[in-house]
Amino acid sequence: MDPNVVPQMNAVVIDRFGGVDELSARRIPLPEVGDDDVLIRVESAGVASWDAVEREGHYDGAFGVPSTFPYVLGWDAAGTVAAVGRNVTRFDVGERVYAATMPVKRGGFYAEYGVVEAEFVARVPGRMPTEQAGAMAWDALTALSGLDLLGLRPGETLMVFGASGGIGHMAVQLARHSGIQVLAVASGDDGVALARRLGADEAVDGRKVDVWAAASDFAPGGLDAALVTVGGETAEQSLRAVKDSGRIAWPNGVMPDPVTSPAAKVFHYDGDRSRTATDRLNAIIEASSFEVHIARAFPMEEVKDAHRALNNHYVGKLALKVV
Structure with missing residues (x-):
């Protein structure tokens, strides 16, 4: 002591x-x-x-x-x-x-x-x-667990919805570190600027633009996956841009839940805070420019x-x- x-x-x-x-x-x-x-x-x-x-x-x-x-x-x-x-x-x-x-x-x-x-x-x-x-801790580990669940390969496309929030801005960085192509849906001009600075391939203000149209432009064949950190009507509508065969990661506690289930499968999950998870997170931080x-x-x-x-x-x- x-x-x-x-x-x-x-x-x-x-x-x-x-x-x-x-x-x-x-x-x-x-x-x-x-x-x-x-x-x-x-x-x-x-x-x-x-x-x-x-x-x-x-x-x-x-x-x-x-x-x-x-x-x-x-x-x-x-x-x-x-x-x-x-x-x-x-x-x-x-x-x-x-x-x-x-x-x-x-x-x-x-x-x-x-x-x-x-x-x-x-x-x-x-x-x-x-x-x-x-x-x-909780935001980064929740982001990391969601990306693990999605299992994307380098070059595949991901929409991070709520990309300027706690979980979201960390998810952008973790995804880019893995070579994933990221469309960041942020809030406000400052949120868009933050997502771009942290490495998003494209960033849009979800309150100002048609997110579904932006996602369709970003991935004309459909997004491979989405990580949703803010629920609501705009999030729900934007998920139509995910391929039917795609995956959607939705952390438990993100509200409201979708009223209508999207075609792609939605996975609800909790962040892993074990030693194994923090060891992996630390390795990424040491090998990248990750910031909070x-x-x-x-x-x-x-x-x-x-x-x-x-x-x-x-x-x-x-x-x-x-x-």
């Missing part, structure tokens, strides 16, 4: 489910470190749309575990190892790490410290800033503003600066 670790920590908690005003700062006990756990001193944590959904109580009971309060949100973080359980030999105190967790039942990362099973902890790649790593675009990082005391910002237009990711 790092001798600087004290038995209590600063955290953002909710005492009941509800709106933004339920978020409050408080000192609470450090989470217990089990034999197979890593205690992370959090420097940066991701702020995501599902945090707001969880804050409102829509995940209550969804994971088979009763909710307990005070409740700490936050699914992604990066920082340094503060302590390890007695069975953990892969990590040393002081190493830079990132992790994907589930706030139920031991608490999330809107706090100075978070505890995670070692299986779901990875070293931060040497060239990556900790701030970027803190907002990366942080639209804005908020000090922890401005967490309410961070949650309000989730309702506004932004590209990439939002983050909390914990220390």
Whole structure:
């Protein structure tokens, strides 16, 4: 254990489910470190749309575990190892790490410290800033799992719908690293610019153009696949551009589900956050120019503003600066 670790920590908690005003700062006990756990001193944590959904109580009971309060949100973080359980030999105190967790039942990362099973902890790649790593894990791993499911070969065509969002802008980069031809459907001029800068072969604003027509121009014989990170009528209509024999990856939690099933097969899935997956992700990061675009990082005391910002237009990711 790092001798600087004290038995209590600063955290953002909710005492009941509800709106933004339920978020409050408080000192609470450090989470217990089990034999197979890593205690992370959090420097940066991701702020995501599902945090707001969880804050409102829509995940209550969804994971088979009763909710307990005070409740700490936050699914992604990066920082340094503060302590390890007695069975953990892969990590040393002081190493830079990132992790994907589930706030139920031991608490999330809107706090100075978070505890995670070692299986779901990875070293931060040497060239990556900790701030970027803190907002990366679930989005990047969900993107990687979706691409694995689609099984595309170099030169085949993929539409990333929601390409300027968290999962989407990472999926663009991972797909291009594999030699896949990417049509990015983004939001806003800044979203289109981001997708192009990150390597998309073509990028369009899904709010301004006929996406189906753009996809047909991009792949006249039909797209080989699509990865959908934002649901809705436009997404549903655009999927007509995927070949009947093609595949569509649709992460669980992306809403709303299609009203009418497209001709191509839709695969619903969860991101893989195992050591095998993070090892693969890190290898890609080290071998490429992969980045996590942080639209804005908020000090922890401005967490309410961070949650309000989730309702506004932004590209990439939002983050909390914990220390």
